Amino acid sequence: MSRRIVFLALCVCLVAVGARGQAVVRTADPIKRGLKLTDFPRTLKVTDNVYTYEDFHSGDEKFTTTNMFVVTGDGVVVADGQGSVAQTKGLVDAIKKVTREPIKYVVICSDHGDHTAGNAAFPEGVTYLIHPTSKAILDRSAEASRYGRGGSGGSGGAWTVPANAILVSDRYSFKLGVESIDVFFLGRAHTGGDLSVAVPRQKILFLSETFLNCVFPAMRSAYPSEWLKALDKAEAMKADIYIAGHGFTESGPVSREELVAYHKALQAVIAEATRLHNRGVPVDEAIKQANWGEYATWTLASSQGPIAIRKIYDELDGKLK
Ligand SMILES: [Zn+2]
Incomplete structure (x- = not known):
């Protein structure tokens, strides 16, 4: 992420009224939202037994990486971790403040380092669920770091996916306590191995990085047109609450x-x-000419705009397999 001068100009912000009657500013920026940096990390109660945990992504632009956890009565299901062992330990400790139940499952919805590099902080013996594409990416990354070539590109680093991880290439459902949990692959979107976690009894769908709430579409490893289809499927599921992998938890x-x-x-x-x-228009020139309109003020627009242009050009040129 490139260094960036803090943008203090007034933005045109839509204001909505949340479930509890308070106005929420439609942004991923904590300050514009009316929050303080010291409010984070934080745990939010979504329903009686479903929570999100929001901590800041590393880098100059402040926005949250958001995880979900479900307390089932017979153990906890976690969807995604944070970007460092210290931050994911923060998530594990936050879960301990809510329940004495152990973490039993961790779903790796995004294989990117900002969601997996802290996985060593999860207790030993938890069962991981992961898409085969993401497992291959993390295996390669762990292999590379063993030979001193890792650590770049936001990959999962030295953490290794346990051999007993459950591979989810389409859909996997299991019961734990009072909940049945559905893990879905809705198609290639932000990483290629994107998983989503549904709590069907409560019509909650955690979309991880398939949904970036008020964050500019980040396409380093994306499949642009397939991502649109994944969003069609997510909307067709008619959840009552959709939770994003970055940006705030909304009512x-x-x-x-x-x-x-x-x-x-x-x-x-x-x-x-x-x-x-x-x-x-040649790609380097397109990066200069692109007019993002209202999305130019979204979080990460300046750093992710050029990456998006290159990726979409690649797809249009048939270079994306
Ligand atoms: Zn991410």
Whole structure:
């Protein structure tokens, strides 16, 4: 992420009223949201037994990496970790403050380092669930770091996926305590091995990085047009509460609106890059010319815009396999 001067100009912010009647500012920026940096990390109660944990992503632009955990009565199911062992230890400690039940399952919804590099902090003996594509990526990364080539590209580093991890290539359902949990692969989106976790009894869907709430579409390892289809599927599931892997946890109706808003943002970014591509604008020139409109003020727009252009050009040129 490139160093960036703090942007203090007023942004045009939509204000919505959340479930408890308070206004929420539609942004991933904690300060614009009306929060203090010292409010984080924090645990939010989504329903009686479902929580999110939000801690800051590393880098100059402050926004949250968001995890979900479900207290089932017979153990805890966690969806995603944080970006360092210290931060994921913070998540584990936050879970201990809520329940004495042990963590039994950890679903690796995104294999990126900001969600996996802290996995060594999870207790030994937890069962991991992971998409085969993500397992292959993390295996390669662990292998590389053993030979001193790792540590770059935001990969999972030295942590190794345990041999008994459950591989989920399409769908996997299990019961634990009062909940049945559904783990879905909705298609290649942000990483290629993107998993989502549903708590169907409560119509909650944790989408991890398939849903970036008010964060500019980040495409370093994305599949742009397939990502749109994954969002179609997520919306068709008609959850009451959608939870993003980055950005704030929203109340039910707002969470759906923000998912739709993110979907529109992804469409707009793909449309803008496609417009430039169709006019024959070379990629380096397209990076300068791209007009992101209202999305230019979204978190990470300046660093992720050029990456998105390159990735969408690759897909249009048939270079994305
Ligand atoms: Zn991430």
